[in-house]
């Protein structure tokens with residue numbers, strides 16, 4: 139089967155070679171699509187690759203019936219409606235490392251241009267004006283650079299600015315004093331950084347929490363004559379507040395690579411002589427564009443062919459060595475989820491997943507997501523997948539609890555799923571037996587040994603002579619062959635469980651007849 143991939147923003151031709159090389163992938167490049175024509179065409183594609191221009195809105199995602207993956211050749215994913223993608227089970231991947239260097243270099247270029255009025259002086263000279271007095275700048279040496287957001291790019295900017303003999307002071311929610319000290323930079327709260335800095339550069343993502351992080355209040359805290367750089371995202375700085383701060387003389391200059399609305403051809407900030415700007419060029423280098431396109435193309439090829447994406451945005455990435463350990467449990471975890479949904483046949487309120495033995499040594503979050511997928515699949519069908527399983531569970535008010543326990547009950551590994559509904563709690567445990575594959579080894583309090591596959595019947599009954607025979611006869615009458623049978627009981631003559639694997643699905647009529655037999659409490663048909 140061929141997968142169809144649409145590239146809707148200009149990407150490096152060398153960078154998309156992994157897509158072109160893949161035999162089962164057909165690539166369409168169309169960088170002139172309007173929002174309407176993208177919405178019209180997106181239904182034909184399995185993957186969409188973008189930079190920052192294409193707005194992948196909810197409306198487009200809702201029309202993307204075949205779409206499995208959106209690749210962002212770059213870092214920021216604020217042009218993609220992540221919630222909508224997650225809801226629709228579409229994985230979003232980005233290329234977080236490929237343009238770090240270019241963005242950091244661009245920031246330093248902007249910092250130096252700002253300090254020495256290079257763009258303004260250049261413009262004047264091109265217009266035949268030799269203005270030496272007007273364009274006196276300031277040195278960077280011994281000035282304080284305030285960095286807001288010390289991630290990949292912020293940290294690279296810090297390293298380079300140290301080379302300019304600047305003092306660095308940074309704020310990041312994940313930065314500690316110890317870490318700052320190790321990096322040879324100063325640590326401060328946001329207000330402290332704002333107060334101390336001669337130059338301030340922002341390097342956070344654009345999130346609800348960071349929108350207008352630098353606002354009127356923030357400008358009030360700054361030194362008079364401060365200069366501001368934004369090579370991260372328009373919207374982190376409140377543009378209206380920046381405009382006022384420049385007009386009032388609080389801010390002496392600003393260097394902007396990004397704007398709240400792009401393209402920003404006719405922006406009032408651009409009319410101010412104190413503002414220098416580039417049209418979102420931070421990542422526009424040959425190297426960065428090749429890097430990000432390669433990274434994202436590889437992820438798309440890998441993912442479409444059943445592999446794991448290296449840089450998922452709406453799904454945590456799983457290191458290879460952990461994946462190798464947990465991969466054999468994937469099928470079992472989903473089947474335990476499916477088994478319990480059939481067994482309870484009621485609205486799930488709470489889920490507890492217990493991992494023991496070998497499984498306690500690794501990050502089992504992917505298995506939890508897969509179990510939840512199994513629990514929801516009966517009702518949501520193929521619409522639920524690893525990307526959206528936890529989201530759907532949350533939306534349906536189901537709480538998911540993951541536990542690691544030392545109680546292995548004699549197995550080297552044991553995965554137990556417990557579901558609470560309004561009628562009570564049901565449990566199923568499974569294990570992987572060396573060389574023998576997956577087994578269900580416990581249902582509620584009964585020990586069993588059943589391969590989790592095919593058509594099954596779970597019967598709760600009273601441990602009385604004849605009960606098993608009656609079930610066998612009735613199924614024989616219905617021409618249903620029993621492949622295997624397991625019986626577990628709590629005590630002689632007490633409650634017991636029969637687990638049958640049968641050769642075909644048990645229809646409702648047969649199920650009702652079984653339920654009507656003497657000493658039978660309840661019967662559930664399960665199809666795995």
Ligand SMILES: NC(=O)C1=CN([C@@H]2O[C@H](COP(=O)(O)OP(=O)(O)OC[C@H]3O[C@@H](n4cnc5c(N)ncnc54)[C@H](O)[C@@H]3O)[C@@H](O)[C@H]2O)C=CC1
Nearest residue numbers: 213214241287288289290291310341342343369370420421
């Ligand atoms: N102009 C351009 O062409 C480019 C822009 N970017 C943008 O640069 C920004 C940074 O990218 P990376 O360094 O790769 O991201 P990153 O994820 O490595 O770093 C972001 C940092 O911001 C911090 N942060 C989050 N909320 C914060 C807050 N309220 N206050 C202070 N810090 C906060 C995070 O803890 C993290 O350390 C992103 O917005 C990205 O989209 C990236 C590449 C090119």
Ligand SMILES: O=C(O)CCC(=O)C(=O)O
Nearest residue numbers: 189190212213214421422
């Ligand atoms: O695609 C681009 O050139 C923009 C890069 C960018 O802003 C990012 O990676 O966040």
